[in-house]
Amino acid sequence: MAIHQFDASEAARLEKHYAIPVIVEQRRRTLEALGASVGERILDVGSGPGFLTADIAGIVGSGGRVCAVDTAEPMLKAGRRRCASFPMVEFQRADARKLPYPDASFDAAVAAQVYLFIPELDAALAELRRVLRPGGRAIVLDTDWGSTVWNSRDPARMARVLESWKQRYGNAHIGRVLPGALRRAGFAIEGAEPVVIVELAATEEDYGGGQLKEVAKYIASQQGEIAAEAQAWKDEQLTLEASGDYFFSLNRYLFVARRPA
Ligand SMILES: C[S@@+](CC[C@H](N)C(=O)[O-])C[C@H]1O[C@@H](n2cnc3c(N)ncnc32)[C@H](O)[C@@H]1O
Secondary structure (H helix, E strand, O other), X not given: XXXXXXXXXXXHHHHHXXXXXXXXXXXXXXXXXXXXXXXXXXXXXXXXXXHHHHHHHHHHOOOOEXXXXXOOHHHHHHHXXXXXXXXXXXXXXXXXXXXXXXXXOXXXXXXXXXXXXXXXXXXXXXXXXXXXXXXXXXXXXXXXXXXXXEOOOOHHHHHHHHHHHHOOOOOOOHHHHHXXXXXXXXXXXXXXXXXXXXXXXXXXXXXXXXXXXHHHHHHHOOOOHHHHHHHHHHHHHHHHHHOOOOOEEEEEEEEEEEOOO
C-alpha cells in the first residue's frame, strides 16, 4: 500500500493542525532537546510547514544557518512563507535518503515525524550522520503507532482499523527500532524520552479528534472489507465522546543522539 503523500491539501491541513496545543508542546520539547545556540548551522530534515525551522532560526540568529529539506513542494512553499523574514534559512527540495550537503556541514540536525514515512531508515540515518560534524548532535522524534490506546466497544474492529491505518506509514513502529538503527548508523544515544498524548475529547483542537476524519478517509479508500468499516468506526468514536467515554493515547519518542567526536 502507498505511503502517505504530502500534497497541497495536506499542507493546508497541517498548517492548522500543527498549531494545536499538543503539537506546540511537542515542538517546545524538541527545541529544548536540540539546545541550539547563536551562530550554529542546523539542518531540519522533513521540515513540513516550517514551524520548527522558524523557531530554530530565531535562536541561531543572523550569524547562523538553518537548512530545511523536504520532498513535498507544497510543504516547502508553506515553510518558505513562514520563514520569509529569516534570511539565514534556506529551503531545498531533497530526500532525507540523499541529502544535498557535503560531509560534516552541520553542528546539529533535527528530524521530527519524518523517518516514520521512510522505509529505508538505515539509509536516511547514514545520511544524517554523514552531514553532521564529528561531535554534532541529532534530535529524532517519531511516533510508534503500536503504542495507540483508542477506546472502542468493538476492540476487534478498532484493531483492524489501526492495522489498516499503519499502512499509511513506511515505518509505523519506528519508535522501538530507532535506538538500534541510530547505533548501527554510528550514533551514540544520549537520551530517550516519551512524548505522550492523552486525550479525553475529540475536538479539532485535539490530536486524535483531528485524526478521526483522516483515519476514516484513509480506511474508506482501502481495498477489501475494511473500507466498509470506516463510517461505523468514526460514528462510534463520536458516540463515545458524547457519552463521556472517549479516550485516545499515543506515544512519540524523542531521541538525542551524537556523532562521536
Ligand atoms: C508529518 S510532517 C512533519 C513536519 C515537520 N518535521 C514538523 O514536525 O513540523 C512530515 C514531513 O516529512 C516530509 N517527508 C516525507 N518523506 C520524506 C523524505 N524521504 N525526505 C524528506 N522529507 C520527507 C513530508 O513531505 C512532510 O513535510
